[in-house]
Amino acid sequence: MKGYFFAVILAAIAFFTISCSGKYDSAITDYVANAEMAKDVRVKDVKELKKVTVGDSINYLKQKAGQDLKLQIEAAEKQLTKFQQDLVGLGTSAKVITDAYTVQMTKVQQTIDSLKAVKPEPTKLYDGKKTEEVIAVVVEAKVSVEGTEETVRNFILSPDGKICYGATDNPDLNPEK
Incomplete structure (x- = not known):
């Protein structure tokens, strides 16, 4: 009876370990295989870096x-x-050219003034959603394509881990990068 009990416990532990470790593997493998037209893609050591919320996304869009x-x-x-x-370099020798530069400078100054007056409009993309709702997950994984050396890459996936939206060089989602 003891042997049976330990076998059941061992099987349960193995099941949970296998099912949890590969949550994102399939989506990442499919994405890399499609993006790089590769047949042999190996993914390992997947580590969740960040959960992206509606609030994070709104903040990113405002900053961007x-x-x-x-x-x-x-x-x-x-x-x-x-x-x-250019106008200083030309001097006052040609009135027509000076007038043309003045007109262009006035237009550019008006553009600057109007740009400075712009206030970014809040996004309506998330109307009706809570700011703490998770909309994506950023993960880091070691990836090997067609037997090449493993590289560490970052991916953005759906919250359930079934869809890989893409790869990113900016896992912190910093708008300045």
């Missing part, structure tokens, strides 16, 4: 929109500075 706006303003300011330098 602000960063994009900042980059647009910087590009317009560089263009304005270039026009000013």
Whole structure:
């Protein structure tokens, strides 16, 4: 009877270990196989790094929109500075060219002013969802494709681990990267 009891316990432990360890393996294997058109993909040492919530996503989208706006303003300011330098280099020798540069500089300055007045609109993507709802999971895994050396990669998966949305070089989901 003791032997039977230990066999059942050992089988239960083996079942839970196997079923838990491969939660994300299949989705990652399918994704890498499709992305790299490979037949032999091996995934191991999968480690969950982060659960992404609705609140995380909203925060990311706000920060990314602000960063994009900042980059647009910087590009317009560089263009304005270039026009000013070109105009100084030309001097006052050609009134038609000077007038054309002045018109362009005015347009660029208006663009800068309007960009500075923009306030990113809140996303409606998550209307009706709770901010703590998990929408994705970021995992790290060792992956070998077609017998190559293992590389450590990061993947974004559905919360249930059945769908791999893609790979990422930014597992922290930092909008500045």
